[in-house]
Structure formats: structure tokens, C-alpha cells
Amino acid sequence: MKMNTLAVHAGQTEGQASGSVARDLVLSTTFERLPDGGYPAGFQYSRTGNPNRAALEAAIAALEGGSRAFAFGSGLAAVAALFHLLKPGDHIILPDDVYHGTYYLLSKLFTEWGLTYDRINLNDPANLDAAIRDTTRMVWVETPSNPMLNITDVAAVAQRTRAADVLCVVDNTWPSPVLQRPLDLSADIVMHSTTKYFGGHSDVLGGAVILSDAASELLGDKLDAIQGLGGAVPSPFDCWLLLRSIPTMPLRVKRQSSNAQHLAEFLDQHPLVETVFYPGLVSHLGHKVAAKQMPNGFGGMLSFTVKGGEQAAWKLANSTALFRQATSLGGVESLIEHRYSVEGPDSTTPKHLLRVSVGIEDVSDLIDDIKQALAAM
Numbered sequence: 001m002k003m004n005t006l007a008v009h010a011g012q013t014e015g016q017a018s019g020s021v022a023r024d025l026v027l028s029t030t031f032e033r034l035p036d037g038g039y040p041a042g043f044q045y046s047r048t049g050n051p052n053r054a055a056l057e058a059a060i061a062a063l064e065g066g067s068r069a070f071a072f073g074s075g076l077a078a079v080a081a082l083f084h085l086l087k088p089g090d091h092i093i094l095p096d097d098v099y100h101g102t103y104y105l106l107s108k109l110f111t112e113w114g115l116t117y118d119r120i121n122l123n124d125p126a127n128l129d130a131a132i133r134d135t136t137r138m139v140w141v142e143t144p145s146n147p148m149l150n151i152t153d154v155a156a157v158a159q160r161t162r163a164a165d166v167l168c169v170v171d172n173t174w175p176s177p178v179l180q181r182p183l184d185l186s187a188d189i190v191m192h193s194t195t196k197y198f199g200g201h202s203d204v205l206g207g208a209v210i211l212s213d214a215a216s217e218l219l220g221d222k223l224d225a226i227q228g229l230g231g232a233v234p235s236p237f238d239c240w241l242l243l244r245s246i247p248t249m250p251l252r253v254k255r256q257s258s259n260a261q262h263l264a265e266f267l268d269q270h271p272l273v274e275t276v277f278y279p280g281l282v283s284h285l286g287h288k289v290a291a292k293q294m295p296n297g298f299g300g301m302l303s304f305t306v307k308g309g310e311q312a313a314w315k316l317a318n319s320t321a322l323f324r325q326a327t328s329l330g331g332v333e334s335l336i337e338h339r340y341s342v343e344g345p346d347s348t349t350p351k352h353l354l355r356v357s358v359g360i361e362d363v364s365d366l367i368d369d370i371k372q373a374l375a376a377m
């Protein structure tokens with residue numbers, strides 16, 4: 001099945017006895033046993049598994065072309081689950097502009113448990129040759145990156161990690177499987193903040209880890225224990241909401257991506273805009289690699305710097321009518337944010353940069369709104 005069909009059907013009503021065309025919400029925390037002690041549907045207690053989570057995991061695994069998926073209560077809980085796979089002394093390589101929450105989780109918490117790391121520029125995967133050590137267990141990729149929209153060649157990274165017997169993990173939150181499927185590019189593990197494009201309506205937190213066949217063989221049981229014993233699991237209703245959103249994800253993401261392309265082209269021509277960061281622009285450093293690994297669109301996220309410095313950027317963000325000033329991304333509504341002030345004191349993001357999550361509105365209304373806000377600036 002193709003992506004549009006998978007999104008509508010995968011996992012949706014699998015294993016459902018009621019005959020409902022929509023998914024039933026099962027809130028029960030516990031499941032009745034058979035006389036022989038068995039469990040008729042394989043569910044025992046809701047932390048270790050429940051019908052709504054199983055359905056969501058089946059859908060996510062199918063969309064990413066993975067062998068198994070694990071759902072978590074947030075994107076960062078999924079990141080933490082992956083770090084829990086490692087042992088004291090293990091080394092992780094991260095991109096120098098990795099999502100700030102991933103970096104803080106590692107640098108503030110997991111270093112106390114003995115994990116070590118280096119941040120390197122992954123625009124050029126050849127930089128890995130000098131960075132991979134004997135103790136390196138994981139290379140973390142995020143492409144397009146947040147908030148600079150840098151592009152990493154996933155296949156070129158995976159070729160190197162495979163040769164070195166290191167895991168290649170891709171945070172695929174921004175493109176979503178609609179635009180990029182890292183396991184097809186030979187990555188071992190995909191991670192998502194399902195809060196973003198999977199949810200798509202800014203009303204549910206979630207995370208997911210998806211394993212390739214080989215990674216599932218190697219790590220499936222351990223991740224199952226981390227999920228079930230660690231207990232950072234989503235509620236049945238969170239799973240229900242996410243599964244409810246998945247059928248429309250391809251429609252939403254393609255519209256968001258096409259809107260973002262038009263908005264990026266408009267901003268790129270505007271005299272008050274300094275630089276636009278969007279891989280769909282031919283002038284973008286990563287355009288060629290992005291076109292290869294994201295053949296159906298360059299995503300709904302873009303950033304840009306304005307002339308006039310930080311004050312001008314704030315003025316613009318305060319002058320939009322349709323774009324709401326808020327963090328996060330992937331919802332149907334367009335958002336704009338001053339990124340540096342969200343990331344905190346370690347941030348390397350320029351202070352005159354604005355990050356935009358483009359929604360599904362009519363693109364001419366979005367361009368008119370930005371146009372009048374630039375005039376107010």
C-alpha cells in the first residue's frame with residue numbers, strides 16, 4: 001500500500017471486536033484472564049500494553065516502514081528511552097544544532113549516568129570519520145534541523161555507521177514519514193515527537209521509536225522493557241487522538257509543505273528579509289541532498305532573519321494577525337516564534353531569527369499577513 005492508503009487503514013481498526021468503523025477507546029487499566037491464566041487479546045495491564053496503544057504503534061510502524069514501533073508520552077520520553085539503551089562510558093555523536101531539548105536531556109541528565117557525547121557539523125557526513133571512537137554507539141541525525149534547517153545526508157551517514165557498527169538514529173519529527181523515510185535510507189532507528197505532524201492539531205503530546213528489522217532483532221526486547229517498566233507511556237486517549245489524526249496527515253503535510261515553499265519564495269524576495277532558511281530554495285546549501293531524500297516536498301517549517309536586528313524581529317512577530325506567536329509546530333494553524341528566547345542561554349540561534357510553522361490556511365492569506373507585518377516592522 002502507498003502512504004495515503006496506509007495512513008487511512010494501517011492499525012486503525014485492527015483487532016476490534018465491536019465492528020465499529022472508528023476506533024473504540026478502551027480506558028480499562030486491567031484485562032480479564034482466562035481460566036488457564038492466559039489473556040484473550042494479549043493485554044494484561046495498561047502500562048505494558050492496551051488496544052489503543054497497540055493500534056497506534058501498528059500505524060506508526062507501517063508509515064515508517066519499520067518492523068516495530070513503541071509509543072511514549074512525549075517526544076523527549078522517546079529520546080530518553082533510546083539513551084536508556086546505552087551503558088556508562090558509551091559515546092553519542094549529535095549534530096551541533098540538534099533540538100535543544102535532546103541536547104539538554106543528554107548534557108544535564110544522562111552525563112550523570114556516564115554517557116559521553118560530541119556535537120559535530122553533520123552537513124558533511126565525512127566529519128564522522130574523525131569523530132567516531134571505539135566507544136561510540138549512536139549517531140544522532142536530525143534533518144531538516146531545528147531551527148536552522150540544515151540538511152544531513154542520511155544514506156551517507158548510515159553507510160558510515162554501518163561500517164563502524166554504530167546505530168544511526170534519525171529524529172524524523174520535522175519531515176514526518178510523508179516526506180522522508182529514514183529506514184528506507186538505511187538508518188536503524190527513527191524517533192518522533194508525535195506532538196507535531198502526527199497529532200497535527202496542537203492538542204496532544206506524544207513520542208515514538210520505530211525500529212528497522214535488524215534493530216528490532218537486536219533491541220526490541222530491551223525497548224519493550226524500557227517502555228513497560230520505565231512507564232513513560234501515553235494514555236489510551238492520547239493514543240486515540242493520535243490515531244484519529246493519522247489518516248489526514250499526508251493531506252495536511254503536503255499542504256503545509258507547499259504553503260511553506262510559496263512563503264519561503266516570497267520572503268526570499270523581500271527587501272527587509274536578510275536570509276531565508278528553507279531547503280526548498282535552490283540557493284539553500286542542502287537543497288540537492290534534500291531533493292534526493294525528501295522527493296515529495298521540503299516540509300512545513302522555515303526560519304528567516306530580518307534586517308534591523310532583534311527589535312525588528314520582535315516587532316514583526318508582534319504584528320501578525322493570522323500567525324499566532326507560540327512555540328511548537330505541525331498543527332493546522334500557522335505559528336511564528338522568536339526562537340532564541342525559547343531555547344535559553346546556551347542557544348546559538350541568531351537573535352534576529354524567526355521560526356515559522358506553516359499551517360494549512362490559504363497561502364495567499366498567509367503571505368498577505370506576513371507582508372503587512374513586515375511593513376509594520
Ligand SMILES: *Cc1c(COP(=O)(O)O)cnc(C)c1O
Binds near residue numbers: 194
Ligand atoms: C518537539 C520536538 C522534540 C520533543 O518532543 P516533545 O513531544 O516536545 O517532548 C524532539 N525533537 C524535535 C525535532 C522536536 O521538534
